[in-house]
Amino acid sequence: MMTYIVFILSVIFVVSFVGFSSKPSPIYGGLVLIVSGGVGCGIIMSFGGSFLGLMVFLIYLGGMLVVFGYTTAMATEQYPEVWVSNTTVMGVFLLGLLMEVMLVLYVLKSEEVGVVFKFSGVGDWAIYDTGDSGVFSEEIMGVAALYSYGAWVVIVTGWSLLVGVLVILEVTRGD
Amino acid sequence: MNPLIFTTILMTVLLGTMIVMMSSHWLMIWIGFEMNLLAIIPILMKKYNPRTMEASTKYFLTQATASMLLMMAIIINLMHSGQWTITKVFNPTASIIMTSALAMKLGLTPFHFWVPEVTQGISLTSGLILLTWQKLAPMSILYQISPSINLNILLTMAVLSILVGGWGGLNQTQLRKIMAYSSIAHMGWMTAVLVYSPTLTMLNMLIYIMMTLTMFMLFIQSSSTTTLSLSHTWNKTPLTTTLILITLLSMGGLPPLSGFMPKWMIIQELTKNSSIILPTLMAIMALLNLYFYMRLTYSTSLTMFPSTNNMKMKWQFETKQITLLPPLIVMSSLLLPLTPMLSILD
Numbered sequence: 001m002m003t004y005i006v007f008i009l010s011v012i013f014v015v016s017f018v019g020f021s022s023k024p025s026p027i028y029g030g031l032v033l034i035v036s037g038g039v040g041c042g043i044i045m046s047f048g049g050s051f052l053g054l055m056v057f058l059i060y061l062g063g064m065l066v067v068f069g070y071t072t073a074m075a076t077e078q079y080p081e082v083w084v085s086n087t088t089v090m091g092v093f094l095l096g097l098l099m100e101v102m103l104v105l106y107v108l109k110s111e112e113v114g115v116v117f118k119f120s121g122v123g124d125w126a127i128y129d130t131g132d133s134g135v136f137s138e139e140i141m142g143v144a145a146l147y148s149y150g151a152w153v154v155i156v157t158g159w160s161l162l163v164g165v166l167v168i169l170e171v172t173r174g175d
Numbered sequence: 176m177n178p179l180i181f182t183t184i185l186m187t188v189l190l191g192t193m194i195v196m197m198s199s200h201w202l203m204i205w206i207g208f209e210m211n212l213l214a215i216i217p218i219l220m221k222k223y224n225p226r227t228m229e230a231s232t233k234y235f236l237t238q239a240t241a242s243m244l245l246m247m248a249i250i251i252n253l254m255h256s257g258q259w260t261i262t263k264v265f266n267p268t269a270s271i272i273m274t275s276a277l278a279m280k281l282g283l284t285p286f287h288f289w290v291p292e293v294t295q296g297i298s299l300t301s302g303l304i305l306l307t308w309q310k311l312a313p314m315s316i317l318y319q320i321s322p323s324i325n326l327n328i329l330l331t332m333a334v335l336s337i338l339v340g341g342w343g344g345l346n347q348t349q350l351r352k353i354m355a356y357s358s359i360a361h362m363g364w365m366t367a368v369l370v371y372s373p374t375l376t377m378l379n380m381l382i383y384i385m386m387t388l389t390m391f392m393l394f395i396q397s398s399s400t401t402t403l404s405l406s407h408t409w410n411k412t413p414l415t416t417t418l419i420l421i422t423l424l425s426m427g428g429l430p431p432l433s434g435f436m437p438k439w440m441i442i443q444e445l446t447k448n449s450s451i452i453l454p455t456l457m458a459i460m461a462l463l464n465l466y467f468y469m470r471l472t473y474s475t476s477l478t479m480f481p482s483t484n485n486m487k488m489k490w491q492f493e494t495k496q497i498t499l500l501p502p503l504i505v506m507s508s509l510l511l512p513l514t515p516m517l518s519i520l521d
Contacts, residue, residue: 152203153206156194156210157206159187159210160206163183163187163210163213166183167184167213167214170176170180171216171217171220
């Protein structure tokens, strides 16, 4: 089972995406987002990126989603919509779930899956121990490279974040 | 808006487009598009009424969807080629998705529905920035991936855009919607020749930007947003009436004005590549565009449009002085003899 952990986690990932894109109330969307964030972190960690997984939990779930949860709790209505309260939401959720189940069965049954890409069976998702890539972990070297070769990216993303704050303040300021 | 914040946000729009045009890494291009989108939203929302907010929301939704499609195409390209440089798109699926994403950003049919609605909901100056500067970034990416674009899809979108741009503008009296449909049609002309000769796309973009800048500035000077309001310019500044006539005919593509240059070159390039029906159809559909430009000139410069007597004396607080207007008018009408110089665009 451990060789197919990425496949299983990806299926849970897609199911939770279906869960929030069938548009229940934002509170429940945030709940499923926590699940999908955690599962996404699991996927990244299976490929050896423990630092990035930690970033997902800390910054995404622990920072952004907490702020989102607080603001949604301030703006929520008395009876928020769940997946089973509204026929439309339930219908979309079940449809997405059905499509995912059919895709999983298709992948498990046939040798090759050619929906948009060609996957050669479930084996494409398996994690193999490809041996050492040296003394250093690949992923930490990537983060370090961001601050050395990728200084321009840091400048651009930092500027984008600053301008993002300015834009949001400007848009919500009103007259 | 606070002038310092406004300057910062405007500079960020410029920076976003510059990053898109100068990067060789797909991720940086995507970041440039997002920066551009984020920073132009408060510019679109300069006045705080529900119409501008709705227009900005529509713009944001369509452009964000296009960015998502672009990211998906980038990742498919990464999967199949293993590298991030923009020389060539290595997979036909990625190429098709990328073309669709960039067509959504430009406003080509069948993704043109946002252009008239967004342009109508915002002020004239914001509409100017939207229809000229925002077209530069997606067009530069299309230019760079032009060898790997699927010809059938691009030509279909181009021809349909010319058709929609012509037909859609026929029933309009609001000037901003007319300019929006004109933009759709011109984008169609530009992308039709992209695979055959990207230089002509750049030429068309240059002439189109000059003409659209001129038109918008003439509108801004007389503060007119409807045909009726434009038809009163004979009373305020009679000279601009003539200039509106000349610029509109140039936009329609009539020789000997400079708007004829891109159309002539594009038709020549297409016939050199042995497609004859296509440029004939495109030229015929450009007549639809010419019709509603002619209608504007008829009501503005050629006749005194019927209106009540008190509307003829339009109150104007102070004359707006637009320094750039005379050179733009000259450039958008008299550039035709300089056609041999287009080899500098190579």
